[in-house]
Amino acid sequence: MKRHVVTLEELGEGALAAICSYALEEPRDVLHGQGVALVFEQPSLRTRSSSALAVRALGGWPMFITGDEIGLDHRESVEDVGRVLAEYYSVCALRVRDHGVFERLVATVGDRLGVINLLSRAAHPTQAIADVLTMAEHFTAGRVEDLAGLRVAYVGDVTNVARSLAVALRRLGAEVVLGAPDAYQLAAAGPEDPRRIERGSLRLVASAREAVAGAHVVYTDSWISMGLEAERAERLAALGEFQVTEELLAGADRAAVVMHCLPAHRGEEVDAQVLDSPRSLVWRQVAHRVSAMRGALRWMKEDS
Ligand code: CP
């Protein structure tokens, strides 16, 4: 079986640390002459660009394919798409609407084709890898293993990004607080569940103020994730108190930083001045998307 990066929860112990360590090393030609299929059923700027750069840095060649072109389960089945991709590529990275696609691909061609999740409704693992690299760069001289004890508050809608981030942070021993109204809190079940990680700590609270109290990092994501546009009005009404503002940050650690996976919606989940202030690490997060993807690809290829 090849190695896959579908959720961070499914990765074995030590894999996250290994990926982060590869991310910080000089790139090696581990994809020399190999193709990587990058399949996008939904829009992307950062993931698409950083994936292409990472594949090239490791000596491979990226091939973009849009969801409309291949029509997963419409033009042909996910399984047949997987069988075709396995004939041409060594890795397939996908942004999909239905997280179940990954299980089907791994079951069909997982012994021949490495599979990476580039965002599903359940998880965004490559973003979380970039985020812990960013935190380590800021707080612990690049050592993710020293993030134990860091206090991270995530506020707003508990999205795919929040789930993968919380899993990654708990794995590294950090203290995570998720602040959200009940209807937007961590879903009761499903893949990439930070409740199942045994290290670090996890607290769920219904108040943004309580969530950020003493936090070293305050993280947020869009209130209207891709595919949820029809819920815009009710989400804006329900999540208003969770906007990351200077006033909210007054309750965090004095040196707290602000993070956001982007794209940002100034005036919704985050105040414009906060996002554009010196305490915002968002552009370092963007930069680390490339190293994170390099690390993930290298980890997949090293021992396969
Ligand atoms: N953060 C992130 O995944 O951005 P894109 O949707 O632009 O790839």
Ligand code: NVA
């Ligand atoms: N939660 C957001 C993340 C975008 C990178 C979404 O799924 O649209």
